[in-house]
Amino acid sequence: MRLTVFGATGGTGRLLVRQALEAGHQVTAVVRDPARLTVTHPELAVVTAPDLTDERALRPAVAGRDAVLSAVGAPTNKRAGIASAATRGIVRAMAAGDVRRLVAISAAPVGEVPQGEALLGRAVMWPLVRAAFRKVYADLAVMERVIAASDTDWTVVRPPRLLDRPLTGTYRTALGTGVRDGHSLSRADLAHAMLALLDDPRAVRQYVGVAY
Numbered sequence: 407m408r409l410t411v412f413g414a415t416g417g418t419g420r421l422l423v424r425q426a427l428e429a430g431h432q433v434t435a436v437v438r439d440p441a442r443l444t445v446t447h448p449e450l451a452v453v454t455a456p457d458l459t460d461e462r463a464l465r466p467a468v469a470g471r472d473a474v475l476s477a478v479g480a481p482t483n484k485r486a487g488i489a490s491a492a493t494r495g496i497v498r499a500m501a502a503g504d505v506r507r508l509v510a511i512s513a514a515p516v517g518e519v520p521q522g523e524a525l526l527g528r529a530v531m532w533p534l535v536r537a538a539f540r541k542v543y544a545d546l547a548v549m550e551r552v553i554a555a556s557d558t559d560w561t562v563v564r565p566p567r568l569l570d571r572p573l574t575g576t577y578r579t580a581l582g583t584g585v586r587d588g589h590s591l592s593r594a595d596l597a598h599a600m601l602a603l604l605d606d607p608r609a610v611r612q613y614v615g616v617a618y
Contacts, residue, residue: 407431407432407472407473407604407605408431408432408434408470408471408472408473409426409431409432409433409434409471409472409473409474409475409604410433410434410435410436410467410468410471410473410474410475411423411426411433411434411435411436411474411475411476411477412436412458412474412475412476412477412478412492412496413436413476413477413478413479413511414435414436414437414443414452414477415435415437415438415439415442415443416477416478416479417568417570417593418477418511418568418593418596418597419435419477420443420444420445421593421594421596421597422475422477422597422600422601423435423443423445423450424445425573425594425597425598425601426475426601427445427447427449427450429601431449432449432451433447433449433450433451434450434451434452434453434467434468434471435450435451435452435453436453436455436458436464436467437452437453437454437455438454438455438456438458439454440452440454453466453467455467457495458478458488458491458492458495458496459491459492459494459495460495461494461495461498461499461502462499464495464496464498464499465499465502465503467499468496468499468500468503468505469503469505470503470505471503471505472505472507473505473507473508473509473604474496474500474505474507474508474509475508475509475510475600475601475604476492476493476496476508476509476510476511477511478492478493478496478510478511479511479513479542479546480541480542480545481542482542483539483540483541483542486541486542486544486545487545488545489545489546489548489549490545490546490548490549490552493510493549493552493553494552496508497552497553497556497558500556500558501556501557501558505558506557506558506559507558507559507604508553508556508558508559508560508561509560509561509563509600509603509604510549510553510560510561510562510563511562511563511565511596511600512546512549512550512562512563512564512613513539513542513543513546513564513565513566514564514565514566514584514585514588514615514617515532515535515536515539515543516543516546516547516550516564517564517583517584517613517615518583518584519532519584520580520583520584520585520586520587520588520615521583521586522586522587523584523586523587524587527587527589531589535567550562550613554611559610559611560610560611561603561609561610561611561612561614562612562613562614563596563599563600563603563614563616564584564613564614564615564616565591565596565615565616565617566584566585566588566589566590566591566617567589567590567591568590568591568592568593568596569590569591569592569593570592570593571592571593571594572592572594573592573594573595573597573598574592574594574595575595575598576595576618577591577595577598577599577616577617577618578615578616578617578618579599579603579614579615579616580614580615580616581608581609581612581613581614582612582613582614583613583615584615584617585615585616585617588615588616588617588618589617589618590617590618591616591617591618595616595618596616599614599616
């Protein structure tokens with residue numbers, strides 16, 4: 407497939423680029439600073455886009471692609487706002503280029519507490535995490551509404567706390583809800599799950615929980 411990855415220099419974005427290339431895909435990585443992308447490959451093209459809200463500037467990065475993957479997000483409350491603002495530009499650029507498939511990263515706390523979640527998670531962990539990253543999750547909630555209102559064949563992936571650990575390929579997914587008692591996931595496994603969901607028809611226009 408011909409893929410475009412936004413947020414390609416972030417923790418998950420770099421792994422998305424690398425794993426997609428290893429799987430034989432052609433990849434266009436959209437970055438603000440190309441010096442931060444250390445991956446090189448014959449099937450990799452790098453597009454510099456300082457402003458992800460500029461739809462017209464993003465059009466060449468998505469034109470003719472089979473799918474778009476977005477790993478854009480704010481790591482702290484102070485930087486909250488980038489996910490929703492960038493996503494508006496991305497979906498408009500996709501519409502202009504008639505590109506339909508979109509897989510984007512959100513976060514588990516944006517959704518409802520999974521049915522059957524243990525008391526510790528339901529009463530303590532979820533409320534604490536939501537309070538600590540309130541602005542980040544508010545921005546992601548807006549991003550999700552932008553995506554759901556778009557004319558794309560979207561999938562929003564909602565992982566829990568992300569870890570810098572190796573790929574295992576062993577994780578759980580849940581369509582339309584979070585993963586019960588799933589409180590962590592490696593960025594490598596998140597990237598793996600996103601690529602696997604690309605051609606899964608069950609995941610189209612679905613929120614998908616992914617966790618260990």
